[in-house]
Amino acid sequence: MGESHAPDGLGGSARDRALRGLVDQGVLTTEQAAAVHNALAEAEPGRTGLRWAEITGYVGAGLVLVGAFVLATATWDDLSRAWQVAVLAVVTAALLAGGVGVAGGPRALGGRSHRVPTVRRRITGALLALAAATSALGINVLTEEDTMLAGGAAGLVVAVAGYVVLPSAVGVVACWAMSVLLVGSVVDVLRGDAYDQALAGALAFLALGVLWGALAGLGALDHRRLGLGLGAGIALAGVQHQLVGFGETVFAYVLTLLVAALLLVYYQWERAGVLLVFGILAITIAVPEMVWDLTDGEVGAAAVLLIAGAVLLGASWAGIRMHQARQPDG
Template structure:
């Protein structure tokens, strides 16, 4: 692995352990090589400077290759389908979407099962390059397979079937490979699923042409469930989950405040924004998660001018509106800086 004069203490200890295990017959020479390679990829900073570059390249090149290969698959699908989509038969459309999707699933599975030491869905520490590539493959595959399901379902059901199929597939993807990408993809898919199915149900049950209130309420429930799952440890990336839940709650509040046709819906939206602002700021003080500070400051900067302008029917005029927005943003910024001072100097 290294020359005798270049070994660090950590590398020396690793070599000593590997030599003992190989001598005792508990580890083969090939397995020892895999351990050395994985150690170099996972902890290149512990290697001598002359070897860090090679270790970094060994870690980066396969990952970049995976991304480039996935990009070529997506590009090929777009090139094949884009110009002549309407002229293709439904069977051919499904085949061109489903085939690459299944190939990506197989590639992700092959990468997973060949992981040295075995695949662990919830591996400790930072995600490895292998895990990031698996996440990309699974997310792209879910989109392609969901697209095939939409074609099979037909135009009347396409949006609902595609979003629901993607959500189900991404639940499996996240269970197999928890990562920031798979979690965000799952959350986005869940938002689309809730939105499309709630709009359809509201129209079927009430014949309404404006399902904004129903969608806002449904997204609020989704945000609450996602937040509970993030805080409770159901998702591995807690900070990302909390921030994602707050973002969905912000979207729900805006839909209620702007899209609803009643004052009650608007007031509910503004109250949700106020709760989000207070919760974000208090949560930041307690947890120091920067995402909560961003949510709190943005919600605070939005809720005051938006509520005043709406509830007064714009009586303060354009100049007053600009002044109110500016003062709200300044106040939120000052509050954000004061809270940040408690966590870091300057």
């Protein structure tokens, strides 16, 4: 069964007439009716063929990209910088045009994006995400920077614009990846060759994670829990990578425990399992690091593993208790 894309988001079937009637009665809004219509259409048996077509499209697009990459790699160094920038600009423009076309044209984007069927939304999100990546690379080639500062900023602008006109899960991931690239480039530029500024880098990634959590919590993202998970992940990974990688063990477990506390406190307000999972993970990482540091490494590896296991069990038990406390029936 093909996709339904009537001008108002509904077709002419009995089900669609019923939905339109509920809109007329004020029971549902137009957006809610369109969402119900798309959800029911996705559940129909005939959608199986469309899903396989979607998968085939992803595989085909992947093969084309791999082929283009191999071809470009073989001749890339022979091209002048102007030609390299031109090639990346053409690829970016093609990806943007393809994404808009798959969505149903410019009129399907923006305020009308809720009417874009799920399959088209995913494919469009993937194309726009790739456009953000190629634009970042193109700006980097143009500026000839050692870091991706300008490229990361350009990629973030394209990714955010793509998510605004058509929200999708892959669009959230693209925005997150470009924000991580940008912050990482800023940290590299400010730090230079001085590796003793690891704390500043850790705080930068911690702030980025808090920003993502705030955006998700305030409803700026349609994919709320995905945004929370990405924010929690980059806060934890950023602190550990920046501090442990440069030997700043004390700051590493102190800030990791801070991340755990923020996530568990946030979980009391926002019941998202991903917050609980990352909070428990942060505790499990930080406590063995703290024990190792406070004992000057005299605790053996086996003991550290036992401590980590005990902490994980205790944190899991506490997490279960917290989750149960959030239930209406206790």
